[in-house]
Amino acid sequence: MEKIEAKNIAKKLIDPEQLIKDNKAEFKFEDKMYRVITPTYKEKILASEAKDEKYMELLEKNDSTGKPIFKRKEQLIELYKKQGIDINEFDNEFKRLGEIIKKKQIELNSLTKQNKDDEDKEKIKSVKQQITVLQTKQVLTLNEKTELLRYSIEDKCENHYLQVLIVQCTEVFINNNWEKLYKNIDEFNNGNEALNNRINFIAAYLFTRNDIE
Amino acid sequence: MWEKIRELAFSWKYQTLLKAGKTLDVRIFNNVIDFSYVQLYFLHWLIIAHSLYERLAMDDEHLNEDVLKDFIRIEAYLYCESIRKENKKYQKESEKNEIDENHPESFEFVFLKPRN
Numbered sequence: 001m002e003k004i005e006a007k008n009i010a011k012k013l014i015d016p017e018q019l020i021k022d023n024k025a026e027f028k029f030e031d032k033m034y035r036v037i038t039p040t041y042k043e044k045i046l047a048s049e050a051k052d053e054k055y056m057e058l059l060e061k062n063d064s065t066g067k068p069i070f071k072r073k074e075q076l077i078e079l080y081k082k083q084g085i086d087i088n089e090f091d092n093e094f095k096r097l098g099e100i101i102k103k104k105q106i107e108l109n110s111l112t113k114q115n116k117d118d119e120d121k122e123k124i125k126s127v128k129q130q131i132t133v134l135q136t137k138q139v140l141t142l143n144e145k146t147e148l149l150r151y152s153i154e155d156k157c158e159n160h161y162l163q164v165l166i167v168q169c170t171e172v173f174i175n176n177n178w179e180k181l182y183k184n185i186d187e188f189n190n191g192n193e194a195l196n197n198r199i200n201f202i203a204a205y206l207f208t209r210n211d212i213e
Numbered sequence: 214m215w216e217k218i219r220e221l222a223f224s225w226k227y228q229t230l231l232k233a234g235k236t237l238d239v240r241i242f243n244n245v246i247d248f249s250y251v252q253l254y255f256l257h258w259l260i261i262a263h264s265l266y267e268r269l270a271m272d273d274e275h276l277n278e279d280v281l282k283d284f285i286r287i288e289a290y291l292y293c294e295s296i297r298k299e300n301k302k303y304q305k306e307s308e309k310n311e312i313d314e315n316h317p318e319s320f321e322f323v324f325l326k327p328r329n
Contacts, residue, residue: 016217020255022243038249105289109275112290116277128285205214208250 014202025202029195033173034181036166036202043168051161058153073152080148090145097138104131162200163188165207170199218251219284222258228266231259261291 014025023038039047058070071079077087108127113119149155163185171178182188188196221227233239241259242252265287269276275293280286 014214016214016221019214020218020221020242020252023249023252038247041247102292105292106296108286108289109293112275112277112280112286114272114274114277116279119277119279124286128283131285131289205251206249 014205019205023206025206027198027202029198034195034199035171035173035178036199036206037169037171038206039165039169043165047161047164047168050164051157054160055153055157058156070153070156071151073149073154076149076152085148087145087148090141093141094138097134097141101131101134101138104134160185162203162207166199166203169203169206215254216284218255219258222255223262223281227259228263231263265290 014027019025024035026033026035028034059068059072061069063069080087104127108124108131111120111124111127146155150159167180167182167185167188170181172181173179182191227241230239230241234241242248244252248256262281265276265281269278269281275290280290
């Protein structure tokens with residue numbers, strides 16, 4: 001609940017124009033100014049190296065009996081399968097909903113008239129609502145899948161990558177200077193939760209890689 | 214937030230800057246290289262918005278002002294346009310094949326030159 005609240009506040013606080021113009025987002029939190037900047041190429045390389053190190057560390061981590069503690073995505077999917085949860089079903093459901101959305105989009109576009117006053121407004125509203133419901137279901141399906149796989153080594157490493165970037169790219173305005181807010185990941189993890197939620201929210205926009213989506 | 218960025222792309226301000234950018238030295242971003250995903254996303258929608266405004270001006274029968282104010286309708290239009298485009302392409306190809314079948318002389322023989 002608190003996370004959703006923080007997201008809503010952050011949405012209002014971030015100026016999208018500044019985000020696209022300067023590749024950075026400034027915001028005020030408890031009387032101090034903070035900013036998150038898009039990482040440079042070098043910073044991304046460093047974060048990527050840290051991610052690789054984390055991968056090896058988690059892969060080699062064993063419990064007292066010598067059994068690996070963490071599982072790769074593939075292994076986790078197999079484990080879920082044994083427990084009766086088929087991860088592929090989430091993808092199938094996502095696609096199935098996507099197909100229905102496409103049909104609804106065709107229906108919606110066929111209701112368009114060159115003169116907007118000739119349109120059946122009620123019908124358009126109803127089809128739009130149906131599309132919104134279907135898209136929400138798609139997001140929920142994706143979230144459910146993401147939640148199940150977040151325990152995998154790959155997802156943990158991705159999270160580590162983002163945290164490294166956050167440490168490198170988040171600054172606070174003190175004594176007329178922009179200074180790094182956190183020295184390391186531990187400091188970030190022990191930081192103010194509400195502040196970190198905002199930083200995470202902004203980072204999701206600024207750190208999204210071009211190969212995603 | 215993505216919606217707000219798309220709204221900016223459709224705004225009069227950025228559409229004007231896009232047009233001005235072709236003749237004047239107008240820059241939308243402060244950086245000239247290393248575009249972030251957010252910036253590329255914005256550019257992508259800026260170009261789509263420009264094309265949609267042009268189609269609206271050309272009286273596209275599947276568009277009106279209300280569609281351009283609503284992203285669910287814009288996405289529906291873009292999806293249908295991709296189908297219409299695909300259908301046109303298919304129609305053109307089949308028409309071309311029909312012509313070729315009726316006029317076998319339209320086949321061209323290509324004689325390869327022997328190598329020296």
